[in-house]
Amino acid sequence: MDILVINSGSSSIKYQLLNTETKEVLAVGLVERIGIDAGNIKHKAKINGEEKVKIIEQDIPNHEDAMKMVAELLTDKEVGVIHNPEEILAVGHRVVHGGESLVKTELINDDIIRKIEETIPLSPLHNPGHLAGIKVGMKIFSAAKHFAVLDTAFHQTMPPKAYRFAIPEKYYKEHHLRVYGFHGTSHRYVYETARDYLKKDDLKAITIHLGNGSSMSAVNSEGHCVDTSMGLTPLDGLMMGTRTGSIDASVVFYLGQVMGMDFEEIKTLFNKQSGMLGIAGSSDARDVTDMLEKGDANAQLCYDMYAYRIKKFIGSYTAVLNGVDALIFTAGLGEHDELMRSMACSELSYLGIEMDEEKNKSLNHAKQAVEIQSANSRVKILIIPTNEELQIAKEVYDLMQ
Template sequence: MEILVINAGSSSLKYQLINVETGGVLAKGLAERIGMDGSNIVHSWTKNGNENKKEICLDLPDHTVAFNTISDLLVSEETGVIQQREDIKAIGHRVVHGGEHYTQTQIVTSEVKEAIKELIPLAPLHNPANLIGINAAEKAFPNATQVAVFDTAFHHTMPEKAFRYAIPEKYYREDRIRTYGFHGTSHKYVYEQASKHLDKTDLKAITIHLGNGASMCAINEKGESVETSMGFGPLAGLIMGTRSGDIDPSIIFHMAEEMNMSLEEIKNVLNKQSGMLGITGSNDARDVSKLYHEGDKHAILCYEMYTHRIKKYIGAYTAVLNGVDTIIFTAGIGENDALTRQLSCSNLSGLGIVINEAANISKNHPKQPVEIQAENSPVKILVIPTNEELEIALQTWEVVR
């Protein structure tokens, strides 16, 4: 069975058409810089045993336009791999926030869509894009079963001492204010890949997902998430493309009371104007890396702040796990930015983490799991390409077959 997977992020839309019986990818692509200048789609497909690729530079003002363009590519005589849209029987959607009720993969119904909509305040950058993807998919592929795979589901193994906040209990019992965590599909996938690569089933791991959104996860020897850096919403934790990450709540009160900012203005600043963008003027790590190597002081500070925050969480999660077997870098920045990995792992020999700088550079952009630790490093340092799409396809297949 062929399943189309849609992974709509805040400024990107990844897709793959996957044969779940073989794991083969018939077509895949990435729409980048949605809502920004320089947007484009790179579409790859396999036909008659030949691999093909086409890059299309065009204006992508929003996710709806991006999705419609992708749909046309899949059925086009030149770039398509299916005869008609009816050939696709199921579509799996990455959905960032499922709240406390949706802890498992769900077939999309009007009730599920309404729940995703109600949770937009908790994931303001992603849940709207996820809904747009679902609604557009229903129109483009009306005969397909739509399935939602929630990023929050993997983290429901966290113990109460980790997911509760130290606020009056009624806010948890009545309003469900707690840590949910995100990027669960990615954390789960790379952990399982690391376990296979190291041939170790009782692996203690710290997974580091670094994209435009970023989070870390402590995974115990049972393969369970026991801590994660994002919280009630995806704003907490690491510094991200446009999000501040952890911030003293007193700053929010100060902005409101002393600077006369509305809550909407504060939310917009912390979610959409902060992080890399706030420090350097760009939320694209490739732009920031270029500026860093040119000696730009803002880019240098950004890298220092970004990796300092990662190191703080590595230390905390090593303590939570009572030791760690492996550190895993993944996602766009984690897989492709050697400088981030080097700075994140530097001066951590006291925790048994020692990076091999030459291997870190030479094994950048890996296609398979690679090790970049020094020979004397007790902790393995892995770079593993995430494949949230395959994980989503497999979970989709489980509920529709």
């Protein structure tokens, strides 16, 4: 079955048309600057084994116009892969935040739309864009069944001791303040891939998604997430490209009371000016690596801090799981940064974690699951390229049966 996967943001739409049987990407594209001057679309399709590309540059006033252009490209005579939009029978929509009411992939109806709308206060930057994409997608691909695939769903198996904050209960009951976790589609994909690759159904794993946004999850032998590093928002946990990660809440009081910063300034500081950017001056790990090789002290500190936090979570999640079978590295840095993987796994032999440095180097940029642990390591160390679009398509396919 061919399934269209849509990730609609406030001013962009990413899309892929995938065949769930062959796992082949038939078409992929990105619409940018919706509602902003100088909009553009880049569409790529595989036609008779040959990749064809079409780029359109024009103003795109709204999401409906953007989705119409996507449909036109998918059916285009030169770069199209279908004859008309009615050939699309299933669409999976990525939704970042499902709150506590949406805990699994759901067929979209008025009730599901209402529940996504109710989570907007928890995800004001993402969910409005998702809703816009859902509503126009259902209009343009009217013959299809549309499904919401939630980034938070994978983490809804966490117990209260992991997801509750130690604040009065009314803030949880009335305002839903708790740990939700994110990158759930990626964590689920690499965990299930590892379980199949290792042929171990009762796999206990720590999944490590390292990108501009980074998170980790502890997954028990039943395949349930029991803890995760991101919290109410994607700000918590690991140090990231521009985000602080975990930080003493009193820093907020100091910045406000002593330095006179307002909430918007603090939010911008923590989300967009901190992390690697704040420590080393760049949010791109490749730039920081170049600086490190030239002896830059801030770049060294940046890598030390980043790896140190990963190691702390490895230690705590090993305790939570009462032992671990596999560490799984994925996403941009997880798949492509040999130095970060090496530093994150160093001096963990007491936990049975030992990396083969030659494998770590030679198998960098892996295109499929690979093992990089030493022969003496009791714990498997894997690199698994993530594929969130394929995971979304798989979950939609399963519900279509």
